[in-house]
Amino acid sequence: MMAHGVPLSWYLILSAILFCLGIAGFLFRKNIITVFMSIELMLNAVNLSFIAFSYQLRQVNGHIFTFFVMVVAAAEAAVGLAIILTVFKNRNTLDIDEISEMND
Amino acid sequence: MEFFLVSLLKIAVVFAGLMTTLAYLQWVERKVIAHVQVRIGPSRVGPHGLMQPLADVVKLVTKEGLLPSYVNRPFYLLAPVLAITMALTSISVIPFGSEVSVGGYHTWMQLTDLNVGILFVLAISSMGVYGVALAGWSSNNKYSLLGGLRSSAQMVSYELPLSLAITAPLLLAGTLSLREIVQSQAGFNFGFLPRWSVFNGPFPQIFSFLIFVIAGFAETNRVPFDLPEAENELVAGFHTEYSSLQFAAFFMSEYANMITITAITTILFLGGWTPLFPASLGSNFVPPVLLFIVGAVALYAGLTPRRKRDGFTFPVVALIFWILAALFLLPFLQQFLIPFFWFAAKVGTLLFIFMWVRATLPRFRYDQLMGFAWKFLFPAALINLLITGLLVALTAK
Amino acid sequence: MDIFFFLLFATVAVGCGISVVMQTHPISSALSLVGVMGSLAVLYLLLGAEFIAMAQIIVYAGAIMVLFIFVIMLLNAGAEQRAGRSLMVKVLGAPVLIGFGGILIYFFAVNFGDATPVHFGAFQGGSARAIGRALFENYLLPFEVTSVLILIAIIGAVVLAQKEME
Incomplete structure (x- = not known):
């Protein structure tokens, strides 16, 4: 049973796939909440590679970074969702293409 | 194998x-x-x-399982499954008793012991909110939606004082494994006072015990915090549209959550399966004597029946209790039954308090509920944690 | 056993990840994201990060995503209308993305192809004790700074969400 370990590269490739999925969501979706969730997906993908490298190097530092990413993600979600609520209250839409006044 | x-x-x-x-x-x-x-x-x-x-x-x-035509079908069907799964999963790490040996094979009266056991229970119980929130949302019904919204806000808010209240006894125990938490509370001060964290030094955890139980009421959506299913405002809240087995799943998950919360309270604060006073003072004889007395009372009630059938049923109850009392005296079964008795007695007492409160207290108003969590419970839990941490640091060797 | 669990939960993670991007309704996306986070937590366990795995469930799945779902339910946001983004994203988006992903995967496969395989239980450094020690010894300043960050986030959220003053 011990002989069949999982190659470390598989974990990293999984992390790369999830990261790309996150970018795809960020680029192609129009709902501001879904875009925000895609960012969370990317953060999660990065966390996976942190943990995988931490395993490879037998160090706990990667775990600490993941921990900080979680804390920042929580703070980001709180502020981001408050912004989304405010935007929805003022514009009555969640479509990011319609919230582009600063562009014009 | x-x-x-x-x-x-x-x-x-x-x-x-x-x-x-x-x-x-x-x-x-x-x-x-x-x-x-x-x-x-x-x-x-x-x-x-x-x-x-x-x-x-x-x-x-x-009963016929109704599937209303306007619901969001996949989530409507998923919600009760999620609720019951999350409610039952956390039981797997709860230790019901100490180590037992059968025919030379040693095992624990616990399904599995994780070294992050208490975090596992917290994680699973924080996932339980999805069942309620999804049920409320997918039912496509304003009452259900309001129930789901209230429930998710309430559970997230009360998770904070709950976690902070857990942290203080963890500082005393110095471990996250539920089994080791109980073991750290074994033994007695002055030969008779149990070393449970609810009244063991350096700082008795009586406040965090109270905060935990109150937050536990809110986490299980029980009276006085049962706003997600307040029947005079919201029909039945998040499970208005459910019937048959799906309703049963929500119902069972509420009770399973109650058992989990009381079991965790017992383990963290009341010393799990450890007895109330040492075996040298005869604590092993408490269960048989107690059961014998209950049987005797039942027999007495049967001999002076107020209703006709009591003359038959009460003696049968008495016989059952006496058989149970006799089982507690068998040396082979003692290793299973006595720790389990103390565990079950503590959990049962807490469950009785849950029911007592439900029969006694009225429901909170929604703003009172949130204000109570954020303006009272949360600061109280923080101060308690601060004092505990300070005293643990000062008394550490 | 390791391989089996990895493949199972990696498949779930990728499936849910695709679902996050493809689903039109935000609630479906949010639940798929919870699925990704849950399966990632299992993978963290396989990598010996037991504390982080539990923190992942408690913080991400139990708090952040509940907040997302709460906001989606509160706004009662419906499914989004299918409509194109700008021309550049339409034309260049998919090819560039696939190219970027391909480069990443190639880089990982080449550079870490011969790294020691991952066995469950081989790395025990992820316990709560080890994390706490590292956090309060080597990373004390960043830890304290995050507390300021969270305080700012709380104040920011309250200011943004409060009702207009008359």
Whole structure:
């Protein structure tokens, strides 16, 4: 049973796939909440590679970074969702293409 | 191989026991509330309504499972499954008793021990909110939606004081494994005072015990925090649209959550399976004596019956209790039964308090509920944690 | 056993990840994201990060995503209308993304192809004790700074969400 370990590269490739999925969501979706969730997906993908490298190097530092990413993600979600609520209250839409006044 | 067999056996025993407890807990609750309100409670099906849970199961199973046409079907079907799965999963790390040995094979009265056990329970219980929130949202009904919204806001808010209240006794125990938390509370101060964290130094955890229990009421959506299903405002809240087995799943998950919360309270604050006073003072004889007294009372009630059938049912109850008392005296069974008795007695007392509160207190208003969590419980838990941490640091060797 | 669990939960993670991007309704996306986070937590366990795995469930799945779902339910946001983004994203988006992903995967496969395989239980450094020690010894300043960050986030959220003053 011990002989069949999982190659470390598989974990990293999984992390790369999830990261790309996150970018795809960020680029192609129009709902501001879904875009925000895609960012969370990317953060999660990065966390996976942190943990995988931490395993490879037998160090706990990667775990600490993941921990900080979680804390920042929580703070980001709180502020981001408050912004989304405010935007929805003022514009009555969640479509990011319609919230582009600063562009014009 | 042996490990798998023993694990399967343990899972079967725990599952059967849990399901029976869940069914009868509801009977007990109805009886307790009835007697608080000077009623009789269920009494038609079987003697003292003892067959009522069975009748309820038959009723719920044979009822038609309605699937309203306007619901979001996949999530509507997923929600009860999620609720019951999350409610039952956390039981797997709860230790019901100490180590036992059968024919030279040593095992624990616990399905599995994780070294992050308490975090596991927290994680799983924080996932439980999805069942409620999804049920509320997918039902496509304003009452359900309001119930789901209230529930998710309430559970997230009360998770904070709950986690902070857990942290303080963890500082005393110095471990996250539920088994080791109980072991750290074994032993007695001055030879008789149990070293449970609720009254063990350097700082007795009585405040975090109270905060934990109050937050536990809110986490299980029980009175006085049952706003997600407040029937006079929201019909039945998040499970308005559910019937049959799906309703049963929500109902069972509420009771399973109650058992989990009380079991965790017992483990963290009340010393799990450790007895109230040392075995040298005869604590091993408490369960048989207690059961014997209950049997004697039942026999006395049977000899002076107020109703005709009491003359038959009470002596039978007395006989059952005396057999149980005799079982506690068998040396082979003592290692299983006595720790389990103390664990079950503590959990049962807490469950009784849950029911007592439900029969006594009115419901909070929504703003009061949130204000209570954020303006009182949360700061109180923080101050408690601060003092505990300070005293633990000062007394550390 | 390791391989089996990895493949199972990696498949779930990728499936849910695709679902996050493809689903039109935000609630479906949010639940798929919870699925990704849950399966990632299992993978963290396989990598010996037991504390982080539990923190992942408690913080991400139990708090952040509940907040998302709460906001989606509160706004009662419906499914989004299918409509194109800007021309550049339409034309260049998919090819560039696939190219970027391909480069990443190639880089990982080449550079870490011969790294020691991952066995469950081989790395025990992820316990709560080890994390706490590292956090309060080597990373004390960043830890304290995050507390300021969270305080700012709380104040920011309250200011943004409060009702307009008359």
